[in-house]
Amino acid sequence: MTVCMKARYGIALAMAAGFIAMPAQAQYTGPSAIGEGTVAGILAKPVDDQAVQLQGYLLRRTGPEKYVFSDGTGEIVAEIDDKRFPARPVDEKTKVEIIGEVDTGLTRPPEIEVDSMRVVE
Numbered sequence: 001m002t003v004c005m006k007a008r009y010g011i012a013l014a015m016a017a018g019f020i021a022m023p024a025q026a027q028y029t030g031p032s033a034i035g036e037g038t039v040a041g042i043l044a045k046p047v048d049d050q051a052v053q054l055q056g057y058l059l060r061r062t063g064p065e066k067y068v069f070s071d072g073t074g075e076i077v078a079e080i081d082d083k084r085f086p087a088r089p090v091d092e093k094t095k096v097e098i099i100g101e102v103d104t105g106l107t108r109p110p111e112i113e114v115d116s117m118r119v120v121e
Contacts, residue, residue, distance in 0.1 A: 037052055037053075037054070038054070038071055038073040038074070039054065039056070039069070039070065039071045039073050039074035039075065039076045040073035040074040041073075042076060042102055042110060042112075043074055043076060043109070043110065046102055046104045046110035047102055047104075048102060048103065048104040049101050049102065049103075050101065050102040051099075051100075051101055052099070052100060052101065052102060052112060053097065053098070053099045054069070054071050054097070054098050054112070055071060055095060055096070055097045055098075055120055056069055056070050056071030056072065056095070056096070056098075057069070057070055057071075057092055057093070057094065057095060057096065058078070058080075058090060058091075058092060058094075058096060059075065059092050060092065062077065065079055065080055065081055065082065066078075066079055067079075067080055069098065069112065076109070076110065076111065076112055077109070077111040077112070078098060078100070078111065078112045078114050079103070079111055079112065079113050079114060080098070080114040080117060081114070084114055084115070084116060084117050085117060086117065086118055086119050088119060090119065094119055095119070095120040096117055096118065096119055096120060097117065097118050097120050098112060098114045098116070098117050099114070099115055099116045099117075100112045100113045100114040100115045100116075101113050101115070
């Protein structure tokens with residue numbers, strides 16, 4: 001075995017060990033700095049770029065990547081990129097959790113820019 005081949009195997013082994021040792025951040029269940037609020041609270045006092053976490057339902061689609069979201073306290077437009085949707089189908093009866101930021105506008109009501117979405121069992 002040549003020195004070059006040994007080096008390649010060593011690098012591959014080191015990379016594999018590094019991937020195995022990576023922490024699983026997606027499974028963290030402790031406290032978060034993201035505020036858990038309500039749609040009514042956001043609409044009453046919108047703060048641009050405020051991080052929010054909400055549970056509720058996507059009631060209907062209003063345009064490309066635009067959905068009406070409700071948590072029972074009010075309705076707000078959620079901007080959700082197609083790649084943020086979970087692998088399973090979501091309809092108006094599927095409870096979801098969205099995490100994102102409030103986006104205020106001068107000529108429109110506040111919206112939520114969704115960074116992640118998951119189905120709530």
